[in-house]
Amino acid sequence: MKTISVLMCGIVAMSLVSAAVWAQENAPPEPPRRAIAQWDKVTITVEQKIGANLAILHGNPGVDTNHPDASGGRVAVLYGPDGVLMVDDNNIEVHDKLLAAVRSLSTAPIKLLINSHAHSDHTGGNAFFARQGAVIMAQQNLRDELMPNPDAPLPMPLDPVSLPVVTYNYDPATKGKPAVVIHMNGETVDVIPMMPSHMGGDSIVKFEKANVIYIEDFYRNFGYPFADQANGGSINGMFDAIDLMSNCPTTILC
Numbered sequence: 603m604k605t606i607s608v609l610m611c612g613i614v615a616m617s618l619v620s621a622a623v624w625a626q627e628n629a630p631p632e633p634p635r636r637a638i639a640q641w642d643k644v645t646i647t648v649e650q651k652i653g654a655n656l657a658i659l660h661g662n663p664g665v666d667t668n669h670p671d672a673s674g675g676r677v678a679v680l681y682g683p684d685g686v687l688m689v690d691d692n693n694i695e696v697h698d699k700l701l702a703a704v705r706s707l708s709t710a711p712i713k714l715l716i717n718s719h720a721h722s723d724h725t726g727g728n729a730f731f732a733r734q735g736a737v738i739m740a741q742q743n744l745r746d747e748l749m750p751n752p753d754a755p756l757p758m759p760l761d762p763v764s765l766p767v768v769t770y771n772y773d774p775a776t777k778g779k780p781a782v783v784i785h786m787n788g789e790t791v792d793v794i795p796m797m798p799s800h801m802g803g804d805s806i807v808k809f810e811k812a813n814v815i816y817i818e819d820f821y822r823n824f825g826y827p828f829a830d831q832a833n834g835g836s837i838n839g840m841f842d843a844i845d846l847m848s849n850c851p852t853t854i855l856c
């Protein structure tokens with residue numbers, strides 16, 4: 603994920619209600635740690651402050667075989683007196699470290715969590731942060747992608763708390779328009795469903811005041827582009843997604 607600075611029109615508003623905080627003792631046992639990173643050596647820190655109350659959190663380089671530039675996916679955090687809004691939540695193995703990094707910015711309740719796409723380095727902390735009180739939002743396709751595949755030889759058990767509770771859909775007729783607009787901490791946050799591209803249920807998130815878009819993985823700043831076609835991704839959709847960004851004026855994308 604890389605941040606770029608363009609501006610997005612907002613059209614839809616909705617109110618959001620914080621979910622009840624789940625007691626941590628109700629959490630099921632976590633699955634074994636996967637052998638894709640040196641988890642004990644992973645650190646999660648505030649990589650960059652990109653607005654008055656907006657920050658990007660990221661892991662350190664050289665410890666994650668899937669992310670040589672750093673560990674896991676980036677996390678955007680909007681914080682302030684209205685609470686914390688997060689975009690994505692890195693891998694399940696680092697949720698405690700991610701929470702500590704969020705808490706270095708704010709002690710306010712974590713109220714909203716937007717999933718940009720279903721890959722586990724962006725949604726692994728879902729259940730943990732839902733139990734912190736976050737309401738998870740995503741495309742309906744993403745929610746479907748998180749469901750276990752009953753045809754898999756060893757279907758992974760699903761913690762139902764990890765699933766988004768607020769969903770929306772991509773509509774080609776309103777390409778580039780937000781499905782949800784959130785007013786929080788003096789910021790206007792546009793949640794924009796994308797066409798099937800990196801996966802089948804992707805979203806980008808525009809922070810209007812900060813003039814920043816979190817654009818998830820249809821564009822990456824390392825390796826080859828990757829369309830996860832086994833999970834709804836589309837190479838043509840990745841072209842569409844990049845065109846949607848690059849053809850827009852630098853100030854307004856509608």
Ligand SMILES: [Zn+2]
Binds near residue numbers: 719721800819
């Ligand atoms: Zn991805």
